[in-house]
Amino acid sequence: MPPKVLVSDALSETAVQIFRDRGVDVDYRPEMGKDPAALAAIIGDYDGLAIRSATRVTPELLEKAGRLKVIGRAGIGVDNVDISAASRRGIIVMNTPFGNxxxxxxxxxxxxxxxxxxxxxxxxxxxxxxxxxxxxxxxxxxxxxxxxxxxxxxxxxxxxxxxxxxxxxxxxxxxxxxxxxxxxxxxxxxxxxxxxxxxxxxxxxxxxxxxxxxxxxxxxxxxxxxxxxxxxxxxxxxxxxxxxxxxxxxxxxxxxxxxxxxxxxxxxxxxxxxxxxxTPHLGAATTEAQENVALQVAEQMSDYLLSGAVHNALNMPAVTAEEAARMGPWIHLARHLGAFVGQMVEEPMTSLNITYGGAAAGMNTGALNAALISGLMKPSNPDANMVSAPLMAREKGIQVATTIQDQSGGQQAGNFGGFIRLDVTTESGERSVAGTVFSDGKPRFIQIRGINLDAEVGEHMLYTRNRDVPGVIGSLGTALGDLGVNIANFTLGRSAQGDAIAIIYLDEPLPAAAAQALRDSGKFIQVRPLHFEL
Known part of the structure; x- marks a missing residue:
């Protein structure tokens, strides 16, 4: 089903045709910008809203916009858009700063x-x-x-x-x-x-x-x-x-x-x-400028809805179409790393340090940061996405720092050509996880708590930690088998200090009773079922 855009202010027919030519379903209803009640009644049917200055995008309107992903303002000023409210709902707000x-x-x-x-x-x-x-x-x-x-x-x-x-x-x-x-x-x-x-x-x-x-x-x-x-x-x-x-x-x-x-x-x-x-606000009032900004907003919105490319957004880092395609696996990895920590940590986080090494260091780290933070916030805020999550983190007082390492920087997360590592500080200590993308395009966890491993990311997973003593692996496999839980992949790692971890890819979600049975066995320091959106 193609994305659907509403044009609620007057744009040129050429701009409207750009949406159609790009494969976007578009409704041209310029009268809606002057009728807030009528706009509120239909806005829930659209993925995008293209406006000029007449349409006012208020928190009340956004409450009705359950599908809305992007608002495009044909022009520079966005005084008529509540950007904060849009960001909280994960909606990208774009303008066209160069057209006029x-x-x-x-x-x-x-x-x-x-x-x-x-x-x-x-x-x-x-x-x-x-x-x-x-x-x-x-x-x-x-x-x-x-x-x-x-x-x-x-x-x-x-x-x-x-x-x-x-x-x-x-x-x-x-x-x-x-x-x-x-x-x-x-x-x-x-x-x-x-x-x-x-x-x-x-x-x-x-x-x-x-x-x-x-x-x-x-x-x-x-x-x-x-x-x-x-x-x-x-x-x-x-x-x-x-x-x-x-x-x-x-x-x-x-x-x-x-x-x-x-x-x-x-x-x-x-x-x-x-x-x-x-003069009556004529700064952008030329035939050329009005046409330019209309064409630009139609292209920008189409790019985002069809390929994920982000241009001239006011509440999200820019991502070109080429970057969106090339970075796709790394964006998934960043989101998985954030989701891992978000599901593991139960106490308030005070700071994040996101490290990019090797090939990842040369990518659009602003977009990768947004993806990682969205994964981190999602366990406690299911609606979090790359737009709303950084705002949520700021509101929680979480400090975010980014570290860029050169092409030889992979030593801190295994010997890989590129990696992302997340270090999280909480009120009681620190957590860390690192990952990479293999040549097959699949994200992998390569380090947890400083322990090297190689774990493919699956939808349903189980994380365990125990003292490195004989018999734990066998008892874990037996216990899962007895509980009717099938293992798709099983990855182990251990530290020189005597800690061991296992991250297990399961065919289906681990029943709560099974997780509790493992905890009650007394053999594990930690048992945590995990879920990842693939």
């Missing part, structure tokens, strides 16, 4: 020109039949200093265009490296220096708890007198009331806003002020 980057950057440049030369006011005056040539005295952009707040994808395009206009560009961005700044040709500065020296300030950051009200009243007062401010990013990044006051006082010479704290913006303290240019 050029369009948004060009709009910021256009707003800069408009406010520098007072173009909207001059146009309105001329339309009204007034020839007020001396009233509109503008400023040049050439040789002015542009202060970028945010030098990511869109900000870097603005920097490139501004340099073409012979502007001097400085950038404040905590994530901007000095090497990247040199590559962009911008001067990396702190916010204080940018506010003090910039003739024009443009905002290109998302709205987060850290960026909300970034240009506060206090920061606006620290700007250079005569500054002009452009915001084509997100409403809420600046204090609109304070900006209006500084425009009236003359400290700020002009402002151009495409976004507002409350949208649709039908009123604002900035409306009606001279030399304030305002």
């Amino acid at each position: 980057s050029v369009t948004t950057a060009e709009h910021a440049i256009a707003l800069m020109f408009a406010v520098a030369r007072q173009l909207p006011e001059a146009s309105a005056s001329t339309h009204a039949g007034r020839w007020e040539k001396n009233r509109f005295m503008g400023v040049e952009l050439t040789a002015k200093t542009l202060g970028l707040i945010g030098a990511g994808n869109i900000g870097s395009i603005v920097a490139d265009r501004a340099q073409g206009l012979h502007m001097k560009v400085m950038a404040y961005d905590p994530f901007l490296s000095q090497e990247r700044a040199l590559e962009l040709g911008v001067r990396k500065v702190e916010l204080d220096e940018l506010l003090e020296h910039a003739d024009f300030i443009t905002l290109h950051v998302p709205l987060t708890d850290k960026t909300r009200n970034l240009l506060s009243r206090e920061n606006l007062l620290r700007t250079k007198p005569g500054v002009r401010i452009i915001n084509a990013a997100r409403g809420g990044l600046l204090d609109e009331e304070a900006l209006a006051e500084l425009l009236r006082s003359g400290h700020v010479a002009g402002a151009a806003l495409d976004v507002f704290a409350q949208e649709p913006a039908t009123q604002s303290p900035l409306f009606g002020l001279p030399n304030v240019v305002v």
